[in-house]
Amino acid sequence: MADADGGAGREARDIDRLEIALHVSGDELDPERITRMLGVAPTFAGRKGEQIDHGGVPITQPRGIWCYALPASPEWELGDAIDTLLEQLPADPALWESMAGWAVVSVVCGLYVHDVGRSAALPPDTLARLAERRLTLRLDIHGPAPE
Numbered sequence: 001m002a003d004a005d006g007g008a009g010r011e012a013r014d015i016d017r018l019e020i021a022l023h024v025s026g027d028e029l030d031p032e033r034i035t036r037m038l039g040v041a042p043t044f045a046g047r048k049g050e051q052i053d054h055g056g057v058p059i060t061q062p063r064g065i066w067c068y069a070l071p072a073s074p075e076w077e078l079g080d081a082i083d084t085l086l087e088q089l090p091a092d093p094a095l096w097e098s099m100a101g102w103a104v105v106s107v108v109c110g111l112y113v114h115d116v117g118r119s120a121a122l123p124p125d126t127l128a129r130l131a132e133r134r135l136t137l138r139l140d141i142h143g144p145a146p147e
Contacts, residue, residue, distance in 0.1 A: 014113070014118045014119050014120055015076070015077075015078065015111050015112070015113060015118065015120055016074060016112050016113055016114045017072060017073070017074050017110075017112040018072065018073065018074075018076040018077075018078065018081055018109060018110065018111060018112070019069065019070075019072045019109070019110035019112075020069065020070050020076070020082065020085055020107065020108070020109050020110075021043070021067050021068060021069035021070070021085075021107070021108050022038075022067065022068045022069075022085060022089065022105070022106075022107055022108075022135075023065065023066075023067050023104075023105070023106050023107075023108050023138075024065070024066040024067075024099065024103050024104070024105050025063050025064060025065045025066070025103060025104045026063060026064050026102060026103040026104060027048050027063050027064060028048070028064065028102070029047065029048070029063070029064025029065065029066060029103055030047070030064070031045035031046065031047065031064065031065075031066045034066040034099075034103075035066070037090075037095060037099065038068070038089055038090060039089075039090060040068055040089065041068075042066050042067055042068050043067055043068055043069045044065065044066075044067040044069070045065060045066045045067065046061040046064065046065055047061060047064050048061055048062070048063050048064045049061060068085075068088075068089075070084060070085055072110075077120075078109065078111070078120040078121070078122060079121070079122050079123050079126045081109070082107060082109070082122070082126050082129075082130070082137075083126055083129070085107065086129050086130075086133070089133075091132075091133075093132050093133065093134075096132070096133035096134050096135070097134060100134040104136075105133075105134065105135055105136070106135060106136035106137065106138050107130065107135050107136070107137050107138070108138045108140065109137070109138065109139050109140065110140045110142065111139055111140065111141045111142065112142045113141070113142070113143055113144070114144050115144060116143070116144065122137075
């Protein structure tokens, strides 16, 4: 890929920073149940109505939430980050089918770009793993600040 000067000197990245997490939410969600089902501790969790300290600001949870996030990294490629997340979670389709029946379950990707005309692609095997687990893929795209 060409650099900003039009040359082929340095490798440019389409995504400057990527955040990725599994989100499970629902009004009657029990975070401890999700932890037992998935076998990993959440990075953030709370029951509906519970007071949670969110970045130093107390908030009342509008619904139950359980999140497991990987550390943000400028090195992630979208497909690799999703694969890494899924490798840390159970593969059993029946477990995911059950959970999808009573909770909203999704992989949430924050894509940060500092320029226009960027792209990201997912390989078919990654898409298949998301579909097998009935996981919605949500892409939150954050572009350059308006001038």
